[in-house]
Amino acid sequence: DINNTLSTAWGSSYVNDFIDRGRVKKVYLQGTPESRMAPEDLDKWYVRNSSGEMVPFTAFAQSYWTYGSPRLERYNGFSAMEIQGSAAPGYSTGQAMDEMEKLVKQLPPGIAFEWTGISYEERLSGGQAPLLYALSLLVVFLCLAALYESWSVPAAVMMIVPLGVFGAAMAAFVANLSNDIYLQVGLLTTIGLASKNAILIVEFAIHKMDEGMGLVEAAIAAVRLRLRPIMMTSMAFICGVLPLAIASSAGSGAQNALGISVIGGTLASSIIVVVFVPLFFVLVRRVFPGKHAQAKQEQV
Structure with missing residues (x-):
């Protein structure tokens, strides 16, 4: 009864409907405005007890001011x-x-x-990033294994990926960039470019070995043949993303993160690729000779 009385007097309570000149209108029960404007007006209201007597609210309740959130959220x-x-x-x-x-x-x-x-x-997606990177590297490794018909040669290409990522990470560290989605896109782009350059060198080295060159000579010849194309494509790519790195307009934060990470990764991968890919290729071939060394032994 207490809650019903307060909610009806200070709020409102729906009673029924009535028809007024052909229109259905609702009937609400509510206290008069002058009886429900201040906390002190609670003294004006009574409620019937179990004995049937009218008891004022002040007999069992008191009112005071307090503070709360202007918004009640759930x-x-x-x-x-x-x-x-x-x-x-x-x-x-x-x-x-x-x-x-x-x-x-x-x-x-x-x-x-x-x-x-x-x-x-x-x-929700934060824990999935390492799994996606690992799955991407696995797919690339399997594709390269099918291309070269070898399980060892793709390792020479995959070993260059961390070095390219290191260059992009260092550029982001120097520029004080946060690890957001744009930086991750830049890392993926760097991984692709570093892998592409490494694939070109390894591909030409294998062709030179098929022509009868030795392992070290084939690796050096491949670097000499692909040095200029690698540098030209890398410089062209850097010039293409340079406007993103130096942007200062609205939304430039995302552009800077993408451009700086890609430039740093491209520079690092372009310089490192021509030095370390031949080294990795020679190292992998000496540990796992493959069919080329077996064919030479059979000819001898």
């Missing part, structure tokens, strides 16, 4: 408070989310948190 059926923010300069969203989780753990028992929106999607 999330998954629980009372909740929405917190929105962004990472400080020099920090990624993942680092900011990790710090928020540490702060929430310091709250009293009974208080929990859940991510929603873009943050929820980031947390």
Whole structure:
């Protein structure tokens, strides 16, 4: 009865409908405005007790001012408070989310948190990135193994990938970039370019070995033949993404992250490829001679 009286007097309660000049109108029961404007007006209201007597609210309740949130929100059926923010300069969203989780753990028992929106999607997909990278490298390795008909030669190409990624990571570190989706796209682009250059050198080295050259001579000849094309394509690619690296307009943060990481990775991979790919190729061929060495032994 107490709740019904308060909700009806201070709020409203639907009674029924009536027809007024052909239109259906609703009837609501509500206290007069002058009797429900201030907390002190609670003294004006009575409720019937179990004995049938009218008892004022002041006999069993009191009113006072307090403060609360202007918005009452619920999330998954629980009372909740929405917190929105962004990472400080020099920090990624993942680092900011990790710090928020540490702060929430310091709250009293009974208080929990859940991510929603873009943050929820980031947390959901964050653990999948290493698996996707590993799966991509596996697919590339299998394709190269089918191309060269060898399980060892693709290793010479795959060993150059970490060096290209190192160049992109160093460029991002020097430019104080955060590890966001744009930087990851730049890393993937760098991996593709480094692998492409390595494939060209390995391909020509294998052709030279088929023509009868020795292992070291074939690797050196392949580098000499592909040095100019590799440098030309790399410089052209760097010039193409340079506007992204130096952009300063609206939305330039994403452009800078992509351009700087790609330029750093391209420079590193272009210089490192011509030095380390022949070394890796010779090393792998000496450890796993393959069919070329077996064919020479049979001829002898």
